[in-house]
Amino acid sequence: MSSQLHVFPLQTLKHRCLAALKTRSPHISCLAVRDNLLYAAAINEINVFDLSNHSPVDSFNDDPTSGFVKSIAFNKTKIFTAHQDGKIRIWEITLSKKHQLLTTLPTVKDRFLHFILPKNYVNVRRHKKRLWIEHWDTVSGLVILNQKGLMYSVSWDKSFKIWNVNNRRCLESVKAHEDAVNTLVVSDNGTVYKGSADGLISVWERANKERRHSLVATLGKHKSTVNALALNADGSVLFSGGCDRSIMVWEKKGENNAENDHVGFVEALWGHSGPILCLINVGDLFVSGSSDRTVRVWQRGKEGGFHCSIVLEGHEKPVKSLVAVARGVFEGVFTFCSGSLDREIRVWEISRCSNLKNKSHEIRILLDGVPKSC
Numbered sequence: 001m002s003s004q005l006h007v008f009p010l011q012t013l014k015h016r017c018l019a020a021l022k023t024r025s026p027h028i029s030c031l032a033v034r035d036n037l038l039y040a041a042a043i044n045e046i047n048v049f050d051l052s053n054h055s056p057v058d059s060f061n062d063d064p065t066s067g068f069v070k071s072i073a074f075n076k077t078k079i080f081t082a083h084q085d086g087k088i089r090i091w092e093i094t095l096s097k098k099h100q101l102l103t104t105l106p107t108v109k110d111r112f113l114h115f116i117l118p119k120n121y122v123n124v125r126r127h128k129k130r131l132w133i134e135h136w137d138t139v140s141g142l143v144i145l146n147q148k149g150l151m152y153s154v155s156w157d158k159s160f161k162i163w164n165v166n167n168r169r170c171l172e173s174v175k176a177h178e179d180a181v182n183t184l185v186v187s188d189n190g191t192v193y194k195g196s197a198d199g200l201i202s203v204w205e206r207a208n209k210e211r212r213h214s215l216v217a218t219l220g221k222h223k224s225t226v227n228a229l230a231l232n233a234d235g236s237v238l239f240s241g242g243c244d245r246s247i248m249v250w251e252k253k254g255e256n257n258a259e260n261d262h263v264g265f266v267e268a269l270w271g272h273s274g275p276i277l278c279l280i281n282v283g284d285l286f287v288s289g290s291s292d293r294t295v296r297v298w299q300r301g302k303e304g305g306f307h308c309s310i311v312l313e314g315h316e317k318p319v320k321s322l323v324a325v326a327r328g329v330f331e332g333v334f335t336f337c338s339g340s341l342d343r344e345i346r347v348w349e350i351s352r353c354s355n356l357k358n359k360s361h362e363i364r365i366l367l368d369g370v371p372k373s374c
Contacts, residue, residue, distance in 0.1 A: 013285075013297065013309050014351050018335070019054040020314075021345040023047045028339035031323040032072035038323070038337060039079070040345055041069035046081065048099070051325060054347065060091065060099035073142040073151065075165045078102070080151065082139035088153060090168070106133045107168050122173075124157065133170035135161065143186045154194055156180035160204075162213070172212055176202055183228050187235030195226030201240055201250075203263055217263050221248050230279035230286055238263065239286050241276025247288055247298075249306060271296055271308045280322045282334045285350070289319030295338050297350060312348060317341035 025042035032039040037057065038049040044066050048058040061069065067084025074080070079091040079099065088105040106114075114120040114131050121129040130136045137157035144151045144165060151163040158181060162172040177196035184194045192204040192213065203217040222242040230239045238250040247269040253262045274291035281287075286306075288296045295312040317340050325335040325347075332352035339345045 012353050013299070014353055015297070015310050015312060016349050017312075017314070018347040018349050021049055021054060021347070023343045023345070024059070026343040027068075027341050028320055028343060028345065029068050030071050031321040031337055031339045031345065032074070033323050033325050033337070034074045034079075036326075038325075038345070039072050040339055041072060041081070042343060043068055044083075045069075046072070046099070049345075051347070058098055061089070061101075067138070070138060070140050071142040073144045075144050075146055075151075078165075080142055080144065080165075082142045082153065084138045086135040086137055086139060086155070086157075088135075088139055088142065088163075103168070105163065105168060106131070106170055110169055132173045133161075135159070137180070140180070140182050141184045143184055145186060145188070145190070147188075148190065152184060152186055152192060154181040154184045156182075158196075160184065160192070160194060174204070174213060176204070182226060185229045185231045185238070187231055189235065191235070193229055193231070193238060195229050195240060195242075197225045199224055199226060199242070201226055201229070201238075219248075219250060219263060219265070221265055221268065222246065225275075227275060227277050228279040228288075230281045232281050232286070233283070237266075239279050239281070239288075241279050241288060243275040245272050245275060245290075246270060247272075247276055247279070267305055269298065269306055269308075271311075274318070277318060277320050278322045280324050280336065282324045282336055282350070285334065287322055287324075287336055289322050289338055291318035293318060293340070295319055295322070295348070310350070312338070312346075314346060315340040315342055315344065 023042040025045050028042050030041045036051045038051050040047045044064050046061050050057050069081050071082040081089045090102045091099045092102055094100050122132045124130045124136045135155040135157050137155050139155050141154045149166050151165050154160045158177050160176045176194050177198050179196050179198035181194050181196050186192050195201050199222045201219040204213040205216050206213045224243040226242045228241040236252045240248045249266040250263050251266050253264045272290040272292050276290050278289040285299050293315045296308045297310040298306045299309050301307045319338050319340050321339040323337050334350045337347050
């Protein structure tokens with residue numbers, strides 16, 4: 001897609017960079033937001049910033065043996081982090097506002113309950129077995145559904161697991177792909193989408209009376225590794241990004257967005273000159289980050305398809321992670337953060353301009369890059 005002039009309906013977007021934050025270590029691998037606190041993982045260290053004044057609050061996990069932090073998720077009172085060493089760590093905030101390690105998953109108790117019986121072991125490599133309740137390679141993604149009390153994890157060991165966040169027990173483990181699983185998203189109704197290095201997206205569901213998830217669809221439009229997935233607000237539209245530089249748009253076809261609705265391909269979006277590394281949905285927009293060091297904001301055009309409406313520049317290295325912040329006080333104002341391997345986090349504000357005098361049903365949007373204030 002050309003980065004010159006584009007035509008859109010009578011509504012345009014403006015943007016500005018609110019802040020540029022830096023972590024002590026390079027290589028920001030993931031971002032997460034909770035209660036106006038921004039969590040930014042750089043290698044093994046997790047940095048916490050207050051988004052109300054963009055100041056650092058805390059940093060934790062000083063154990064270099066845990067490897068890169070790949071994902072961060074929250075339940076009501078705890079913080080869950082996924083690590084390169086195959087473990088999921090659980091943290092709590094102390095009275096002094098510091099983060100303290102509680103335990104790792106699977107817990108010592110859960111391991112003890114499983115290690116005796118041979119049936120609890122699975123083959124992971126030639127002549128090597130591990131308990132089915134543990135990941136044996138990098139844990140690449142976490143999603144928690146608080147209303148169901150469940151956590152979903154995926155790993156480069158090709159599996160995904162489901163955990164009870166209350167008693168911290170592993171409930172289910174499924175081999176999902178023939179190669180590493182890089183990313184997942186879960187809809188509110190429990191449909192699980194996973195993207196893999198095999199270039200495929202698998203869709204998993206569990207019927208009301210079934211104990212285990214089953215594969216219901218495989219989506220195969222990408223020509224190489226799938227790195228990122230995102231769902232729109234109601235779970236009816238799926239976005240996927242891969243190393244082939246494309247963003248695929250998928251949509252559920254059926255009534256009332258039911259679990260058994262067919263997921264169909266809608267369109268392929270092009271514009272980034274490098275692999276897509278991260279995607280998020282923000283209101284009725286979605287945002288993509290790439291190894292080409294840019295962030296793109298996409299919205300639906302007047303004919304229904306998605307178009308790139310803003311290109312945000314300024315990062316010096318690949319954009320590895322994106323996270324949406326709660327919508328602003330005024331309707332039509334969105335904030336999100338982008339994290340790069342250059343150890344910088346940029347806080348962006350996107351606002352709509354709908355009170356326009358132009359009545360020609362089209363507006364020309366100039367993609368003007370990052371404001372000088374950044």
